Every structure is written in structure tokens, then in C-alpha cells.
Amino acid sequence: MAHDSKTELTALLQQALASVAPEATDTPIQLERPRDPTHGDFATNLAMQLARALKKNPREIAQRLVAELPPSKLVTKAEVAGAGFINFTLDAGAKTDIVKTVLTTGEAYGRSTLGGGKKVQVEFVSANPTGPLHVGHGRGAAYGASLSSLLAYAGWDVTREYYVNDAGRQMDILAVSTWLRYLEMNGVSGIAFPPNGYQGDYVRTMAEQLKTARADRYVRTADAVLEGTPGLPDGLRDDPEAKTQREQHLDALIANGKKLLGEDWHGVHQHALTEQLSDGRSDLEEFGVHFDVWFSEKSLFDTGLVARCVDKLEQAGHLYVQNGAKWFKSTAFGDEKDRVVQRDNGIYTYFASDIAYHLNKFERGFDKVINIWGADHHGYIPRVKGAIQALDLDAEKLQVALVQFAVLYRNGQKASMSTRSGEFVTLRDLRAEVGNDACRFFYVLRKADQHLDFDLDLAKSQTNENPVYYIQYAHARVCSVMNQWAGDESSLTEANLARLDNPRELALAAKLSEFPEVIEAAARDLAPHQVAFYLKDVAAEFHAWYNAERMLVDDEELKLARVSLAAAVRQVIRNGMNMLGVSCPASM
RNA sequence: GCGCCCGUAGCUCAACUGGAUAGAGCAACGGCCUUCUAAGCCGUAGGUUGUGAGUUCGAUUCUCGCCGGGCGCGCCA
Numbered sequence: 001m002a003h004d005s006k007t008e009l010t011a012l013l014q015q016a017l018a019s020v021a022p023e024a025t026d027t028p029i030q031l032e033r034p035r036d037p038t039h040g041d042f043a044t045n046l047a048m049q050l051a052r053a054l055k056k057n058p059r060e061i062a063q064r065l066v067a068e069l070p071p072s073k074l075v076t077k078a079e080v081a082g083a084g085f086i087n088f089t090l091d092a093g094a095k096t097d098i099v100k101t102v103l104t105t106g107e108a109y110g111r112s113t114l115g116g117g118k119k120v121q122v123e124f125v126s127a128n129p130t131g132p133l134h135v136g137h138g139r140g141a142a143y144g145a146s147l148s149s150l151l152a153y154a155g156w157d158v159t160r161e162y163y164v165n166d167a168g169r170q171m172d173i174l175a176v177s178t179w180l181r182y183l184e185m186n187g188v189s190g191i192a193f194p195p196n197g198y199q200g201d202y203v204r205t206m207a208e209q210l211k212t213a214r215a216d217r218y219v220r221t222a223d224a225v226l227e228g229t230p231g232l233p234d235g236l237r238d239d240p241e242a243k244t245q246r247e248q249h250l251d252a253l254i255a256n257g258k259k260l261l262g263e264d265w266h267g268v269h270q271h272a273l274t275e276q277l278s279d280g281r282s283d284l285e286e287f288g289v290h291f292d293v294w295f296s297e298k299s300l301f302d303t304g305l306v307a308r309c310v311d312k313l314e315q316a317g318h319l320y321v322q323n324g325a326k327w328f329k330s331t332a333f334g335d336e337k338d339r340v341v342q343r344d345n346g347i348y349t350y351f352a353s354d355i356a357y358h359l360n361k362f363e364r365g366f367d368k369v370i371n372i373w374g375a376d377h378h379g380y381i382p383r384v385k386g387a388i389q390a391l392d393l394d395a396e397k398l399q400v401a402l403v404q405f406a407v408l409y410r411n412g413q414k415a416s417m418s419t420r421s422g423e424f425v426t427l428r429d430l431r432a433e434v435g436n437d438a439c440r441f442f443y444v445l446r447k448a449d450q451h452l453d454f455d456l457d458l459a460k461s462q463t464n465e466n467p468v469y470y471i472q473y474a475h476a477r478v479c480s481v482m483n484q485w486a487g488d489e490s491s492l493t494e495a496n497l498a499r500l501d502n503p504r505e506l507a508l509a510a511k512l513s514e515f516p517e518v519i520e521a522a523a524r525d526l527a528p529h530q531v532a533f534y535l536k537d538v539a540a541e542f543h544a545w546y547n548a549e550r551m552l553v554d555d556e557e558l559k560l561a562r563v564s565l566a567a568a569v570r571q572v573i574r575n576g577m578n579m580l581g582v583s584c585p586a587s588m
Numbered sequence: 589g590c591g592c593c594c595g596u597a598g599c600u601c602a603a604c605u606g607g608a609u610a611g612a613g614c615a616a617c618g619g620c621c622u623u624c625u626a627a628g629c630c631g632u633a634g635g636u637u638g639u640g641a642g643u644u645c646g647a648u649u650c651u652c653g654c655c656g657g658g659c660g661c662g663c664c665a
Contacts (some may be wrong), residue, residue: 032604035611045607051645058645082608083645128665245663325663336591336661350665370611378592379660402593404658417589434609446601449593451658453600467613469627481624514604521604533602536612547629566624588627 004029005094006517008074009042016068017046020061025054033235033514037503040077040087041510058084062363082539095506096497098513102568110515110575114448114523115156119563121361122148123295124372125284126163129276130174131200133283135454138427139406141583142443144372145289146528148400149579154523159366161355162291166273167298168350172254172278174198175269181207190222192232194250203356204277207467210268218268220260228252254349283428287436288581300356306348309356309391310341318390328355336379355387364392370526375402375449390430401526406443406452408541427454440581441468445532467536471573472585474539474546478570479586481551485563499561504545508565511541526558528580535576542569 010029018025027049034043047062054061062080069078077089082392102109124144127137144160152158165171165230177197179202184193193199198475210218233242258265277294284290300306310326313319318329324344331338336506341352361369372382408425431439431458445467446452482489500509503587522530551562577584 029603030607032607034608036608043608048607048645085608145593165665170665323663327663340663345663347663349663354665374659375593376659381592404593450601451594455600466627470613472623473627475626477628484624497640517604525605529602530604533612540612544629544630545628546624550624552624588625 005074005090005513006042008072009088012070012072013044013046013065015070016065019051020064025049027053030111030517033510034087037507039081039085040079040089042088042090043081043085044088045085047080047086051084051462060287062086072480073538083382085353092501092506093498095513096500096509096565099495099497099500099565099568100493102512103564105579107575108263109571110519111155112516112520112523113155114156115151115154117155117157118367119159119365120151120156120370121159121161121364121366122151122370122372123161123163123193123361124148125280125289126165127280128165128168128170129273129280130170131198131201131276133280135406135408135425135427138287138430138439139443139448140372140374140403141284141287141289141343141427141450142440143244143401143403143448143528145287146440146444146531146567146580147372147526148368149522149581150519150528150531152580155518156368156523159293160291161293161295164277164294164296164298165350166296166303167353169251169254171269171273173250174203174272174322175265176204176250176254176257177203178272179218179261179268180212180253182210183220183222185211186216186219188219188222188225191225193233194232194246196246196250196255202276202279206272209275210271212580218261218264224260225253225256225258229256237326259335284313287427287431288440291525295357295360297353298358300353301348305360306353309359309428310348310352311354313355313387313390315343316390316392328383328387330383330386333382333384333389338385351383351387354384355391357397358384358388359391359393362388362391362397370387370397371398371400372448373400373402375404378402399526403448404451406454409453409455430454430456437472437582438466438468441532442466444580447527447529467532468582469588470534471539471577473574473588474542475570475577475584476586477546478542478566478573478588481563481566482570485552485559487560487563489567492560492567495560495564496557497561497564499558500565502549504541504548505562505565508538508541508545508569511538512568515572515576531576531579535573535580538569538572538576543565 009031013029014025017027017029021027029044029046029048030049031042031044034040047058047065050056050061051058059080062084066078066080066086069075074091074094075088076091079086079087081087122144125133125137125141127133133141148158148160157398173196177193180191180193180197183191185207230245232249233245257268261268310319313328314326319326319334319341320329321327325340326342327338328341329338338350339351339354342348358369385395385398388398408430434442442454443452500506518530518534522528549562551559551566553559555563574584
């Protein structure tokens with residue numbers, strides 16, 4: 001079995017190491033697959049690593065290691081090369097055996113026990129439910145979903161979680177924006193819609209729903225709504241005073257809304273929240289992104305966890321009061337400055353609820369907690385880790401994966417992504433134009449911490465050039481061959497794989513055997529893009545083989561062997577694409 | 589100004605955690621369809637890995653200084 005050939009080789013080298021350098025048996029055995037096929041199937045730099053400790057020429061050490069290597073059917077050649085590499089060429093049979101392994105393990109091929117069944121939580125998207133998801137959220141969604149599948153494949157017990165910011169000022173702004181649109185529709189004039197309110201058409205839609213459901217129940221006079229507000233400064237003014245005044249005006253509108261509507265304010269707020277949340281949820285579902293838990297920020301306050309958290313920090317001496325506000329001494333944990341957890345008006349900051357949220361995560365017993373954040377939040381990491389430490393928890397369990405923004409280009413111009421201005425491209429629009437498969441794949445085709453230029457025009461007009469089709473096409477080709485072969489698939493495991501003997505077939509088989517290693521490496525690095533690149537490689541090897549050799553030949557034995565290899569390719573592509581949330585059509 | 593991230597072919601990106609001659613896809617050029625899907629294949633061309641030093645058998649990878657870009661530096665979320 002080719003996957004095991006790596007571990008078997010490792011064991012052989014360990015034995016050789018024990019006799020050559022008994023004092024250095026703890027040297028890690030690194031085996032890599034050389035780029036250059038003339039360097040064999042595996043190579044190790046073990047001799048070079050030992051050179052310093054043994055004070056000997058690496059090539060000489062390599063010679064001795066080769067000489068001490070126990071005999072094995074696996075290895076047909078072991079030679080010293082370059083500065084001291086040992087290159088191994090494996091038995092062809094050992095390489096093609098992987099085909100049978102893939103076919104018998106099926107969907108489970110590539111799964112590993114690396115995670116050991118430990119609990120990991122992946123929190124992602126967590127966008128404020130104040131409007132439609134945009135292309136930036138889409139990237140976080142695609143990355144988080146793929147990463148979660150990847151970790152599950154690698155043996156982790158994964159919980160996918162969305163943190164719902166249902167408690168803050170942003171939700172109040174959405175509620176007041178909806179209310180103001182509702183008032184407009186009910187003929188209340190004389191209230192200018194605030195420029196810092198939510199402008200999108202979806203706000204009008206929600207207002208209409210309110211009107212339909214509740215008629216004029218929420219109507220109040222313009223005078224009452226505007227009472228005590230500072231008014232809006234000239235729209236052209238951009239100075240700090242004007243900005244402050246706009247914010248104060250908005251806050252005054254919110255305060256008036258709460259006062260005038262009383263319990264009904266909650267109804268408006270709740271309507272906006274559930275509406276946006278369900279919209280986002282269905283959007284994500286359609287995108288193939290599912291969550292196990294939708295965690296409410298508000299619940300942290302309702303259960304008193306935020307207060308308990310702050311008390312705990314206070315008793316441990318990590319808080320102090322200054323200018324009427326409570327500060328957390330995050331500088332004691334490496335942060336640039338201390339941070340407020342409770343404002344002078346008694347309201348807790350977002351940071352306070354976030355500390356509580358992380359305490360909650362830890363109390364739920366996760367062995368690892370992964371936060372997927374937009375890269376603009378990187379400055380936030382030290383204070384959160386600091387707070388975790390201050391709570392006497394192991395901050396190492398928290399891993400923050402930063403996702404750079406996806407910048408959308410339309411007509412060669414950067415498209416705005418401000419939710420507030422209403423001029424954004426939604427994830428829904430993107431999916432409709434580019435397609436779910438291409439979206440998911442495109443998003444995950446680069447490292448998460450790398451900037452992503454998403455050229456919409458290119459994606460629309462030249463979808464054929466998207467690499468996702470390259471892989472899907474390989475899959476469709478296999479399906480087509482299988483249909484024409486029309487044999488019993490269960491007989492494939494009986495194929496005489498020794499008939500797979502040309503270099504392309506051996507290379508393809510070797511490529512398939514890498515899959516479990518790719519999964520483990522990608523899971524370790526939190527890097528699903530490695531899976532995407534791997535699948536491109538598999539497809540490339542397959543297409544090359546497909547063009548060079550015919551599968552449905554007259555020689556029955558050879559035909560069966562080749563079809564079984566093709567079926568194994570299909571299986572690996574399916575497993576990988578499934579992990580990335582991309583479909584595999586049987587025909588294209 | 590301080591902190592974090594990034595800089596690789598004309599463009600978009602990889603590079604198995606320090607390995608051998610830095611690889612793909614687009615774009616360019618030349619070939620391959622009377623045989624399993626040409627959304628494919630084969631070939632050519634394209635590089636001082638931003639730059640200057642350092643660490644060592646060996647650096648795209650690690651350290652430091654510059655240059656260029658992004659983000660952050662609220663009693664916002």
C-alpha cells in the first residue's frame with residue numbers, strides 16, 4: 001500500500017539510523033517526494049541533518065545508511081545523490097496497490113486520525129445581521145466551510161459556529177433605519193433619512209413587511225421622533241464635529257424610538273434581526289455553508305456571563321477604573337494599550353461580550369478554538385488572548401486565522417463594499433453570476449491571508465478558464481469512460497494492477513497515494529487551498545494520461561486495470577471536491 | 589509615528605515549514621480531433637524570488653536594515 005510505503009520507509013530508515021548513529025536516533029526522519037522524477041519516489045535529507053552531529057561528510061553518512069538499510073521488497077533502489085540525499089525508488093507493485101486501496105475505502109480514502117477525535121470549534125462569517133452578506137463574507141464562508149470539512153476529514157470533531165451580533169448598536173441602527181422607512185411609507189414626512197443609517201433597499205422591504213403585518217401600529221409624529229435630536233449637519237461637511245453630530249443624531253433617534261415605541265421597539269428590532277439572519281442563513285445554505293450552532297451575543301448578557309466575566313477579571317486584579325470606565329490591563333499580556341470593558345455610562349463594550357464568548361467557548365470543552373476573522377481585526381488578537389490568559393485559561397488553544405479581504409473589481413474599478421452605503425455587491429449576486437462551484441473554488445484557491453482580487457467581469461465572461469472546470473472535466477471524463485465500459489464496478493478491485501506499468505500510470509498512482517498526506521498537511525496548516533492545488537495536479541496527471549493512452553482497449557486484463565485506475569481518480573476527485581464544497585457533475 | 593501582514597514569470601497564484609535545475613494557470617507563439625468529452629493534450633518562450641547584508645553544507649523560506657503596498661492603532665463593532 002503506497003500510503004503506508006512512507007511509514008514503512010520511515011521504519012526502515014530508523015533501523016538504519018540506529019546502527020549508523022545510535023546516539024542520534026531521535027533525529028526526525030523527513031521524507032519528501034522529489035519534484036524531479038529522476039530523483040526517485042522518495043528522498044530523505046537524513047544524512048545532511050546528521051552531518052553536524054557526527055562531524056562527517058553527509059555523503060559518507062548517506063552511504064552507510066544505505067548499506068545498513070534492512071532489505072525490503074518495497075525498495076527497488078536506494079542511492080546517494082547530490083549533497084547527501086538518499087533517493088528511493090519503490091517497487092511498481094507497491095505504487096499501484098493504492099488503486100485498490102482507494103476503491104475499497106471509497107469516501108473514507110484520505111481520512112486520517114490526526115485530530116484524534118478531539119473537539120475543535122471553527123467560528124466563521126459571524127457578520128452583523130444588518131444587511132445582505134457581501135463578497136468579503138463569502139470568502140470567509142468558503143474558507144471556514146472548507147477548513148471545517150478538512151479538519152473533520154483529518155479526524156477532528158468539528159463544531160461550525162456563527163456568532164450573531166444581536167446585542168449591539170449596529171442592530172439598533174438597523175432597527176431605527178427600518179422604522180424610519182416604515183414612517184415614510186405611512187406618510188410621516190419631515191424626517192430626513194440619516195446618512196449613517198442603513199440605506200439598502202432591503203430596509204424598505206422590511207418596512208413594507210412591518211406595514212403589512214402591523215398597519216400603522218408603529219406610527220408616531222415627526223415632531224415626536226425628532227424631539228431633542230441635534231439635527232443633521234450639512235451633508236457636504238466631513239469634519240469631525242459634523243461626524244460626531246451625525247452619530248449623536250442617530251443615537252437620539254434610536255433613544256426616541258425606544259421611548260416612543262416602548263415594548264414595540266423590541267418588535268421592530270426583532271423583525272429586522274430575524275429577517276436578516278434568515279436571509280443570511282439561506283444565502284449560506286445555498287452556498288453549501290452550514291453551521292451547527294448560531295450563537296447569540298445577547299444570550300451572553302441574558303445569562304449574566306458578561307457580568308460574571310468582568311467580575312472574575314476584577315477579582316483577579318486585572319481591571320481598574322479610570323474616567324468612570326472599567327479598563328482591562330491588556331498591556332500586562334503584551335497588548336499595545338489597555339482596553340475598556342465597561343463604559344462610563346455602564347454599557348459593556350463589544351470587547352466585554354467577546355471575552356465572555358471566549359470564556360463560554362472554553363467552558364464548552366473544546367480542545368481547540370479557531371476564529372476566522374477579517375484581516376482588519378488582527379490588532380484585536382492580543383487583547384483577546386490576553387483576556388483568556390487573565391481568566392487563567394490556555395490561550396494556546398485559541399488560533400486565529402486571518403482572511404484578507406476579497407476586493408471585487410467591476411469594469412476594472414474597485415467596487416465598494418460598505419454595507420452602510422448600500423453600494424456593495426452581495427454574495428447572492430456573485431453566486432448568481434459566477435455560480436456556486438466556481439465561487440467556492442475561486443475563493444479557496446489562494447492562501448487565506450493573501451489578498452484576493454476578484455475580477456467579476458473575468459469570472460463572468462471567461463468561466464471556462466476557471467480551474468474548477470479543469471477538475472470537474474477530469475471527473476466527467478472518467479464518468480463517461482465508465483459508462484461506455486459498462487462493466488461491474490465491484491470487479492475493479494480484482495484488476496491485475498501489475499498491468500499498470502507505463503510512467504504516466506505509475507505517476508498517477510503515486511499522486512493518488514499523496515492524498516492522505518495532503519489532507520494532513522493542509523489540516524495542520526489550516527490551508528484548504530493545498531487541497532485545491534492538489535486536485536489540480538491530479539486532474540493534470542489524469543488528462544495527460546487520458547490523451548496518451550486509451551482505457552477501453554481490447555486486452556480485457558489491461559482494460560480492467562486502467563478502468564480501475566480511472567475509477568480511483570474519480571474517487572479522489574470526489575473526496576477532495578466534496579471537502580471544498582464543489583460539485584462533481586457526471587457530464588459537462 | 590508605532591505594530592501586524594504581504595512583495596515570486598507580463599497577469600493571477602504555488603512551492604511538501606531550510607533542500608537538489610523556483611513550478612502551474614491565464615496571456616503569447618507552434619503543433620494534436622474518422623478511436624473513450626479539444627472545458628483536453630504536447631512543445632516554445634518567459635525569473636538576479638522588491639533590495640542590501642547576515643546566519644550555514646544549502647535561503648523564496650530564518651534574522652536585521654532599506655524600498656513599495658495593505659491593514660490596524662475608539663469609552664465603534
